[in-house]
Amino acid sequence: MTLAAWIMLVSTWAVIVFFTARFLWKVVAPRRRRDGHGKG
Amino acid sequence: MTTPERWTSRLGLVLAMAGNAVGLGNFLRFPAQAAQNGGGAFLIPYLISFVLMGIPLMWVEWAIGRHGGRFGHHSAPGMFDRLGRGRGLKYVGVFGLFTSLGVAAYYCYIESWTLAYVWHSLAGTFRETDPGAFYPRYLGQTADSMFALPGEALFFFVVTLVLNAYILSRGVARGIELAAKILMPMLILFAVVLGIRGLSLEVGDPGVVQSPLVGLNFVWEPQLSGLWDPSTWLRAAGQVFFTLSLGMGTIHCYASYVRESEDIALSSSAAGWTNEFVEVVLGGAILIPIATAYLGLEQVQSATAGGSGFSLAFLTLPTLFNNWGWFAPLAGAMWFGLLFFAGITSSLAMGQPILAFLADELGIRRERGAAIFGAAVFGLGFLCVWLYPGGAFDEFDFWTGTFSLVVFALAEAVIFAFVFGIDRGWEEITRGADLEVPRLFRFVLKWVTPAFLVVVFASSLVKPAAGAWREALAGLAAGRGWPFAPDSVVGKILHSGEASTAWWDADGLPTRILVQDATRALLLLVFAGFAALVWLAWRRRGRQK
Numbered sequence: 404m405t406l407a408a409w410i411m412l413v414s415t416w417a418v419i420v421f422f423t424a425r426f427l428w429k430v431v432a433p434r435r436r437r438d439g440h441g442k443g
Numbered sequence: 444m445t446t447p448e449r450w451t452s453r454l455g456l457v458l459a460m461a462g463n464a465v466g467l468g469n470f471l472r473f474p475a476q477a478a479q480n481g482g483g484a485f486l487i488p489y490l491i492s493f494v495l496m497g498i499p500l501m502w503v504e505w506a507i508g509r510h511g512g513r514f515g516h517h518s519a520p521g522m523f524d525r526l527g528r529g530r531g532l533k534y535v536g537v538f539g540l541f542t543s544l545g546v547a548a549y550y551c552y553i554e555s556w557t558l559a560y561v562w563h564s565l566a567g568t569f570r571e572t573d574p575g576a577f578y579p580r581y582l583g584q585t586a587d588s589m590f591a592l593p594g595e596a597l598f599f600f601v602v603t604l605v606l607n608a609y610i611l612s613r614g615v616a617r618g619i620e621l622a623a624k625i626l627m628p629m630l631i632l633f634a635v636v637l638g639i640r641g642l643s644l645e646v647g648d649p650g651v652v653q654s655p656l657v658g659l660n661f662v663w664e665p666q667l668s669g670l671w672d673p674s675t676w677l678r679a680a681g682q683v684f685f686t687l688s689l690g691m692g693t694i695h696c697y698a699s700y701v702r703e704s705e706d707i708a709l710s711s712s713a714a715g716w717t718n719e720f721v722e723v724v725l726g727g728a729i730l731i732p733i734a735t736a737y738l739g740l741e742q743v744q745s746a747t748a749g750g751s752g753f754s755l756a757f758l759t760l761p762t763l764f765n766n767w768g769w770f771a772p773l774a775g776a777m778w779f780g781l782l783f784f785a786g787i788t789s790s791l792a793m794g795q796p797i798l799a800f801l802a803d804e805l806g807i808r809r810e811r812g813a814a815i816f817g818a819a820v821f822g823l824g825f826l827c828v829w830l831y832p833g834g835a836f837d838e839f840d841f842w843t844g845t846f847s848l849v850v851f852a853l854a855e856a857v858i859f860a861f862v863f864g865i866d867r868g869w870e871e872i873t874r875g876a877d878l879e880v881p882r883l884f885r886f887v888l889k890w891v892t893p894a895f896l897v898v899v900f901a902s903s904l905v906k907p908a909a910g911a912w913r914e915a916l917a918g919l920a921a922g923r924g925w926p927f928a929p930d931s932v933v934g935k936i937l938h939s940g941e942a943s944t945a946w947w948d949a950d951g952l953p954t955r956i957l958v959q960d961a962t963r964a965l966l967l968l969v970f971a972g973f974a975a976l977v978w979l980a981w982r983r984r985g986r987q988k
Contacts, residue, residue, distance in 0.1 A: 404657075404659060404663070408483055408660045408664040411482075411665050419723050420724065422716045423717055429713070430713045431454055
């Protein structure tokens with residue numbers, strides 16, 4: 404693989420894995436109880 | 444009064460939504476599209492489209508769904524009726540039923556192929572039979588016929604429909620959610636095993652002619668010149684659109700089972716990014732690297748030239764797995780198994796809006812609704828089976844799986860921003876949110892996403908031949924007219940690229956044009972039928988009031 408291909412692959416995978424893990428973690432983590440509207 | 448159906452856990456909801464989005468295209472279409480449209484550079488417009496069009500439109504659909512659910516509507520006509528005062532709004536929602544049923548008709552057929560291929564992989568069929576010969580025989584394709592009645596394909600089609608109808612009949616929590624909780628982790632596990640096995644192949648292993656990293660390089664090597672080609676951007680936007688199952692009415696339906704004050708911003712983001720993980724990380728690491736290892740890059744390039752890895756998946760991969768010794772039948776079963784799981788979690792999402800419509804608006808029980816859905820998909824799908832060689836399947840795919848989605852998505856983006864109103868819309872998206880939605884998205888939702896969709900819609904209408912926009916514009920300026928691509932909407936209607944548009948040939952036999960036009964007429968009839976049911980349901984409701 405060329406260096407450019409590695410850079411694209413690693414950076415894209417990193418972004419996607421980061422956001423997927425972050426959001427899924429927030430979904431399964433116990434939530435604080437909040438009242439009223441969202442943060443918006 | 445019965446208790447309204449709900450998701451039993453947030454993770455179950457996210458997995459069901461991700462299952463709705465993850466489909467065959469994640470593994471078959473994405474890697475080919477990326478490789479053929481700039482490689483790694485394709486990911487730039489792809490991710491931009493994901494953020495500016497994909498995620499906002501997901502929020503819109505989740506918000507419309509949860510808002511409709513508050514009023515007891517779990518299918519698009521009722522939800523859209525609640526977005527404003529216009530009496531015509533509910534008919535926009537008809538797209539959400541038409542698309543779900545129309546796509547299910549041919550999608551369940553492909554899903555049934557993957558089930559059949561699981562069976563044949565385990566039975567060792569592909570050790571003795573070349574999949575290249577097996578595939579047309581399975582579909583009943585003969586050289587000069589436009590009709591096919593393949594017994595085995597029909598059998599697996601019926602089995603697939605019975606499975607779908609059974610799971611749907613169990614309801615949202617005990618059927619769809621449970622299936623997603625079991626099938627999605629299995630899908631990811633199978634994909635990881637195949638990805639690791641494929642990428643660890645080395646030159647010198649039996650049958651390996653090239654490193655799988657050459658295939659991975661084909662997917663990821665950035666060709667930056669592709670960024671200046673409008674077609675690359677349109678294909679990237681199209682891929683994002685289809686991979687997230689936008690514009691189908693399925694997301695709305697699932698979101699309608701979320702409680703009024705429960706978060707949708709975080710759940711939708713989690714589902715969307717999970718889909719991206721399956722598509723970009725897993726989907727890009729299996730098909731092309733394994734095929735390249737055994738076939739060499741040149742053959743893979745030519746097999747994916749049309750932007751699809753379909754032929755590699757069904758015609759080539761089963762043979763290549765034979766190089767894996769005792770693991771071959773399992774590898775085949777895992778590959779087609781993961782495709783089947785991807786398929787069924789999506790087709791369940793197509794069935795639920797129909798069941799919900801029948802239950803909410805026409806008072807038909809869930810079990811009966813599931814049977815009606817199965818029968819309707821079989822009726823329409825049978826035409827796809829029977830007239831597959833004549834092109835009915837492709838017509839279903841284009842009009843329901845491509846055109847209708849974009850029309851519905853554009854309509855809902857405009858209605859959400861300008862009829863429901865962006866203030867109410869923003870409040871709906873952010874109510875109960877466990878994720879801070881940047882305020883910038885308010886502007887994006889109102890202007891950027893609809894503009895994105897207008898461009899996608901307009902380009903699908905008048906796409907020039909071979910996607911050569913610059914040449915087409917130059918030709919238009921020089922007075923040579925516009926060369927409509929055969930797969931543009933106008934090109935389809937005009938049968939561009941066909942030598943003749945006659946319905947009958949010189950021997951008085953039906954032509955492909957007749958099959959195409961008859962299929963279109965049937966689809967119009969299905970749309971009109973749904974519209975009539977909506978009219979009837981609201982008329983009945985008016986009388987009851």
